[in-house]
Amino acid sequence: MKITGAVLEESGRDRPFSQTRPISVGELDLGEPGPTELLVKIEAAGICHSDLSVVDGNRLRPTPMLLGHEAAGIVVATGGAVVDIHPGQRVVMSFLPRCEQCGACAEGGRLPCTTGTDANNTGELLHRTRHLSREGEIIHHHLGVSGFATHAVIDRASAVPVESDVPPDVAAVLGCAVLTGGGAVLNVAKPIPSDPVMIVGLGGVGMAGIITAKALDVERIIAVDTVLEKLQQAADLGATETYTPEQVVALGVKARYVIECAGHPRAFETAFVATQPGGTTISVGLPGPAARAAISPLTVTAEARTVIGSYLGSAVPSRDIPRYTQMWREGKLPVDKLISSRIRLTEINEAMDLLAEGLAIRQVIMFEEPLGE
Ligand SMILES: [Zn+2]
Ligand SMILES: [Zn+2]
Known part of the structure; x- marks a missing residue:
């Protein structure tokens, strides 16, 4: 045809x-x-x-x-x-x-x-x-x-x-942004409400991470981006604190789970630096194959850190899409935003x-x- x-x-x-x-x-x-x-x-x-x-x-x-x-x-x-x-x-x-x-x-x-x-x-x-x-x-x-x-x-x-009550535009965004950013929170970090969660890089994937953390009642949701407008949007979506990468480093802001969604090696370095002792840095972004980031192996050991990769939010789409649609239906996951x-x-x-x-x-x-x- x-x-x-x-x-x-x-x-x-x-x-x-x-x-x-x-x-x-x-x-x-x-x-x-x-x-x-x-x-x-x-x-x-x-x-x-x-x-x-x-x-x-x-x-x-x-x-x-x-x-x-x-x-x-x-x-x-x-x-x-x-x-x-x-x-x-x-x-x-x-x-x-x-x-x-x-x-x-x-x-x-x-x-x-x-x-x-x-x-x-x-x-x-x-x-x-x-x-x-x-x-x-x-x-x-x-x-x-x-x-x-x-x-x-x-x-x-x-x-x-x-189900047919899920509008087509919302349904579309479930397929990558929500599966990926939501999955990094839901399938990999699995925070309890008192675990601080930081998202570095606020595109569709990062913002999906923000709304998923909010849906899980995470008390401190920290949003990081270079674009000030996006920090405001993240706050509107439920981020409780917002910073530029420079501020994160200068102020020593840290979280138990830090999710890198920018696909840039400098963002990965920021995410690593901002991870608490005992915490987990989750790499979700896809930089170019030649990109390299500098992290301290000593810190990984001495602070008992975890660095983990998550492709497509470690999702099984047939298992996870119904979870997100149900959260959306209950008003907990405002995917349309x-x-x-x-x-x-x-x-x-x-x-x-x-x-x-x-x-x-x-x-x-x-x-x-x-x-x-
Ligand atoms: Zn995609
Ligand atoms: Zn297979």
Whole structure:
């Protein structure tokens, strides 16, 4: 079928992207879903820093690639082997499909699925299929989702059904920002209310960490970012203290759990310095592969510290998405407040500029509904 999608032509073009236009929006061909796959009509798709990292070349992926890994939509058709999802159901897309057969999957959410990671790296779906092309040219899938399009074919393993009361934009943001930032709190830190939690880096993922800590009744929620506007937004979302990285170091502010969500080695260093003796530094961000941070091994030993990595919030999406939707339904997790703007697919290059400038929490592309301006 013919679809409209946003294709990254090549990585590493100069900014502003509004002028160099690395992403072109146009007509593409989408094949039929295979036995284990679904055809989904996309309703909403969030723009994440990991999309930007592919655009600016920090994360190397094959191009041309149809970007977007945080999306939600309505199932239109299912392959013959799919028995537990039906047309008409709303699904959240998950960017790390789980094969449930490899050794990594056997570890719960702690390790990324090996098969899913391999497929993501080559721009294919979980069962190594491809369905996207443009006048015969192969277009790569992005993390098994490619949600910046009117329709997508995804593997069943990349979808988690949600109830129809969850709006599409909220559903989309659950798939990356909330699974990742919320999961770092819920699955890794697991704080009790008296444990101070610090979040370093306040994009969509970091802000999701803030609202999840608040949902868990954490008494001291410390937000850290270089952008003062974001500190104010974090306070509005439930942070009890806000600081710039310089202030954290100068004032000696520390927390039991410190979660690095900026994807920058300097932010990781700040997070490490700000971790209490006996505390845990949790690395969630994805800096470039060459990035290096300086930390003191003596401090790790002498202060009995833990430094731990958490990919996708150590989530098992089929287990965790229902937890977040229930928290949202009870009014404890205001996911809608993470959405800083709702835009059209054609505004994608401008949206990448805004994200690169650190001026957006979550911009969500809406495919059908009016934007409500
Ligand atoms: Zn993401
Ligand atoms: Zn697996």
